[in-house]
Amino acid sequence: MLYAKTTPEQKRLKLRELLASGTIQQFPGAFNPLSARLIDEKGFAGVYISGAVLANDLGLPDIGLTTLTEVATRAGQIARMTDLPCIVDADTGFGEPMNVARTVQELENAGLAGCHIEDQFNPKRCGHLDGKNVVDLDTATKRIRAAADARRDPNFLIMARTDIRAVEGLQAAKDRAKALVEAGADAIFPEAMKDLEEFQAIRDAVDVPILANMTEFGKSDLFTVDQLQAVGVNMVIYPVTLLRSAMGAAERTLDSIKADGTQEAQVGSMLTRARLYDLVDYEAYNRFDTGVFNFRIPGTD
Numbered sequence: 001m002l003y004a005k006t007t008p009e010q011k012r013l014k015l016r017e018l019l020a021s022g023t024i025q026q027f028p029g030a031f032n033p034l035s036a037r038l039i040d041e042k043g044f045a046g047v048y049i050s051g052a053v054l055a056n057d058l059g060l061p062d063i064g065l066t067t068l069t070e071v072a073t074r075a076g077q078i079a080r081m082t083d084l085p086c087i088v089d090a091d092t093g094f095g096e097p098m099n100v101a102r103t104v105q106e107l108e109n110a111g112l113a114g115c116h117i118e119d120q121f122n123p124k125r126c127g128h129l130d131g132k133n134v135v136d137l138d139t140a141t142k143r144i145r146a147a148a149d150a151r152r153d154p155n156f157l158i159m160a161r162t163d164i165r166a167v168e169g170l171q172a173a174k175d176r177a178k179a180l181v182e183a184g185a186d187a188i189f190p191e192a193m194k195d196l197e198e199f200q201a202i203r204d205a206v207d208v209p210i211l212a213n214m215t216e217f218g219k220s221d222l223f224t225v226d227q228l229q230a231v232g233v234n235m236v237i238y239p240v241t242l243l244r245s246a247m248g249a250a251e252r253t254l255d256s257i258k259a260d261g262t263q264e265a266q267v268g269s270m271l272t273r274a275r276l277y278d279l280v281d282y283e284a285y286n287r288f289d290t291g292v293f294n295f296r297i298p299g300t301d
């Protein structure tokens with residue numbers, strides 16, 4: 001049983017190394033702990049935990065309705081089931097700068113490797129929708145200063161997300177990115193970039209790692225990892241991709257059951273029982289019962 005043998009401190013160090021490597025790193029979004037294990041098994045660099053997914057999973061829109069407790073709890077459940085570093089979407093930080101400080105400490109306690117905090121007003125909106133608003137520079141930089149100051153592990157990654165591009169344009173995004181780095185951001189998430197040239201412009205404006213959000217049905221085209229690497233992006237997330245895929249499959253199966261009176265037509269595309277057992281390492285638990293105590297039950301450390 002090999003899951004979650006890596007400590008949060010080791011994961012944070014690993015994340016720092018990955019971002020310094022000069023090679024772009026892919027972080028698919030997990031929609032539950034089990035999908036994080038799949039991401040891990042497939043050899044990705046890390047796991048992204050999307051605010052939209054956490055909200056949608058509860059049947060809610062992604063407009064800042066989830067609480068710090070809900071986000072930290074679920075993100076912690078995901079993080080402890082994988083040896084990969086996990087980055088979580090902390091929205092606007094859940095309040096004033098003092099709340100942002102507590103948010104960071106709670107996310108550290110939950111075993112995350114880092115988080116991003118954005119400069120939208122609450123209630124926030126998906127970064128790829130119209131009608132967003134951003135806070136002024138002073139408020140935005142205070143959030144980041146509070147976050148950077150609050151962490152106890154210096155390797156916990158504080159990423160500043162700015163949504164200003166869609167509101168005030170590219171020059172404003174470059175200016176804000178620079179100011180957020182000065183305030184202590186370790187990385188920048190420029191939201192809703194229109195094209196590769198815009199990513200390049202942010203790359204040229206700051207000397208910290210930058211992230212690209214390849215969310216479907218949004219404002220950015222779905223660039224390949226090579227295209228993003230070529231313009232100096234360090235990390236790419238696919239935040240809602242697995243939830244959309246899984247829910248798409250669930251809908252097709254339900255339609256089959258309704259139409260055919262059986263799920264038979266969909267069985268071929270399902271994860272088999274054996275594969276599912278493999279993902280939860282069923283065999284390791286059987287071995288435990290025979291006296292081979294060579295694993296820790298995930299989540300009990």
Ligand SMILES: C[C@](O)(C(=O)O)[C@H](CC(=O)O)C(=O)O
Nearest residue numbers: 050051052126127128215239
């Ligand atoms: C990155 C994001 O904030 C998220 O919650 O994952 C969303 C993703 C989405 O709604 O597709 C975003 O604002 O881009």
